[in-house]
Amino acid sequence: ATAGAGGAWCQGLNIPNELFLTLGLVSLVENLLVVAAILKNRNLHSPMYYFICCLAVSDMLVSISNLTETLFLLLLEHGVLVVRPTIVRHMDNVIDMLICSSIVSSLSFLGVIAVDRYITIFYALRYHSIMTLQRAVVTMASVWLASTVSSTVFITYYRSNAILLCLIGFFLFMLVLMLVLYIHMFALARHHLRSISSQQKQPTIYRSSSLKGAVTLTILLGVFFICWGPFFFHLILIVTCPTNPFCTCFFSYFNLFLILII
Structure with missing residues (x-):
């Protein structure tokens, strides 16, 4: 009865391939x-x-993966391209690996940028000695290598809940890291503004600047969570309730989550 009720109210979301193609091109x-x-x-x-x-x-890897997959599906749908099922399966694995690699690298570089900004603010005088070009190159190479290896592991063992839990844990770690760093940076900026405004006796400037900083921080972290949150919530439901009708209904909106990421 519950499944029947779920099927009645849950219609899913049918997004045309042309929309994915357009969004992929714009993002690229x-x-x-x-x-x-x-x-x-x-x-x-x-x-x-x-x-x-x-x-x-x-x-860009997300956009390229999306464009490739959408074009591939459109060609198959209109009978322009006829390939064997094994080739389709291999193509799907390659695209999934690109998407997974881009997700891991994108989250990683968001965290790296947050750490870089933190060093800039709290260790301004030593920034250039801490974040040298050599260390930046090593950091970038490490992120790309880790993303490639992890995406290969994820695609190989994608049926394992442990792999999904690792990906979810990585997202939560990056979310907490960004929250802590940006809130700490905001607190320092607020403290400096309070000191400046007290010296100049202009509390209005302090309140205005604090409000702008809070709004900027809210937008930054809010957009991050809105874009990535539903996708990882989707993964959490796959682990916790894969057969529940309400979770199944949530799964039917997966294409919408991909649009948010794009």
Whole structure:
């Protein structure tokens, strides 16, 4: 009865492949512009912008994977491309590995950028000696290597709940890390503003700046959670209640979660 009721009210969400194709193209162009701007402008040749460039490249992997899969499905759907099921399966594994690698690398570089900003604020005078170009290169290479290895492991043992729990744990770790670092940075900025406003006797400036900082922090972490949260909540439900009708209904909106990530 519950399953029947769930089927009655849960219609899922049918998103046309053309929409995925369009979003993938827009996302690809946007990230290409970011990479081109950083590479072309020598003033942006610093560790922070290299990390942002790597973040854009990892997001491009999502777009490329989405474009490849959507084009592949459209060609199969219209009978333009006829391939054997084994080739389709191998193609699906490659695309899944790209998506998984991009997810891990994207979350990793978001965490690296947060750590880099933290060092900039709390160790401003020693920043260039701490975050040298050599250390930045080692950090970027380590993230890409770890993302590639982990994505291969995830795709190989994707049926294991332990693998999904590792991915969920990694997301929660990055979320907590960003929360702690950015809130600490906001608290320091708020303390400095309070000191400046008390010296200048202008409390209005302090309240206005504190409000702007709080809004910026809320938007930054809010967008991160809105984009990534539903996808990882989806993984949590796969582990905890894969056959429950309400969880099954949530699974039917998976395409919407991919759109949020894109």
